[in-house]
C-alpha cells in the first residue's frame with residue numbers, strides 16, 4: 001500500500017461529528033465573520049498557549065505582518081530572521097517595507113544560530129523573528145540575551161504545543177504568530193492564523209490593524225492604515241474542535257518519531273530534541289548527502305516525502321533584486337541540498353512507520 005507524505009482527510013474523519021456540528025452551528029447562526037466563534041476560539045487558544053490574549057487573523061503570513069506592524073516596524077528598519085524557513089516569514093517582513101536580514105541556522109536544530117544573530121545586529125535592527133522550525137523550539141535563552149534592544153516575534157507556525165524549558169513556545173517574545181494552514185499540527189479546513197502575546201497594548205494594535213484600523217467603538221473610521229485580515233466564523237468553529245485533539249495529535253507524532261529514531265540507519269542525521277525542549281514533529285526531517293537517491297527509491301515504492309525547503313529564501317528568484325541582506329548561509333545551503341521530510345501525521349500507524357524506515361534502510365544499504 002502506498003504511504004502518502006501527508007493525508008488531511010483523516011484528521012477531519014477522526015472528528016467528523018463534532019466538526020459537522022460546528023459547521024452547521026455557524027451556517028444556522030447567520031453570522032459568518034468575526035463573531036462569537038472567533039471570540040471563543042481566541043480565548044480558548046490563548047489559554048491553551050498560556051498567553052494573556054489572542055487575535056485571530058487570516059493566515060500565518062498575515063499574523064507575522066500584523067505583529068511587525070503592531071511593533072511599529074516599517075521602511076528603513078531591519079528585521080533579522082533565517083533563510084531556512086517557509087518563504088512566508090520573509091514575505092511578511094517585506095510586506096511592511098522593512099529589510100529582511102537573513103542569518104544561518106544551527107546544523108542540528110535547524111533553527112537560528114545565536115552567534116549568527118549576534119553578528120548581524122546593527123543600529124537599524126528593530127526586530128528578530130526566530131522560527132521554531134519543524135516543531136523544534138529555537139534557542140530562546142540565547143536569542144533573548146542577544147536581542148535585548150529589539151522586538152522578538154516568535155514564528156510558531158510549525159510548533160503548536162512545543163515547549164522550551166517547560167514553557168510553551170510563543171511565551172518568550174513580545175508577540176507570537178501561528179498559522180492554521182490545514183497541514184499544521186493545529187490546522188483549519190481553510191486559511192487561518194493568530195497572534196498571541198502578553199502585552200495588551202500590542203494585541204490591541206494587532207486587532208486594530210486586522211480590520212482597516214477600525215476601533216470596536218467606531219466602525220468605518222480608520223484610526224490607522226489597516227488591512228482586511230479577519231478570521232471567519234467557520235474556521236474558528238472548526239479550530240475550536242480541532243484544538244481539543246491537538247495534544248493527543250502531538251503525542252501521537254512524538255510516539256511515531258521515537259519509532260523512526262530507533263529504526264533509521266546511523267548514516268542519516270535524525271532530528272534532535274535539545275535539552276529542555278519538547279519537539280512536536282510538525283515535520284520529521286532527516287539529512288543525508290544521498291537525499292535525492294533516497295527520495296527516488298522511496299517514490300518507487302509509493303512512499304511520499306517532502307523537502308522543506310529545497311531553495312533557501314535568499315536564492316529564490318523573487319528575491320534576486322537585492323531586496324534582502326544576507327550573512328554567511330553555508331549551513332542553510334547544505335541543509336537545502338540534503339534534508340528530506342518523511343511521512344509524519346497522527347493517522348499513520350506504527351506499521352506504516354516501520355515500512356518507511358525499512359525502505360530508508362534498504363535504499364541506503
Ligand SMILES: Cc1ncc(COP(=O)(O)O)c(C=O)c1O
Pocket residue numbers: 059060061062085086088089131155157158178179180181191192193
Ligand atoms: C514557518 C512558517 N511561517 C509562516 C507560515 C505562513 O503561514 P500561512 O501559510 O498560514 O500564511 C508558515 C506556513 O506556511 C510557516 O511554515
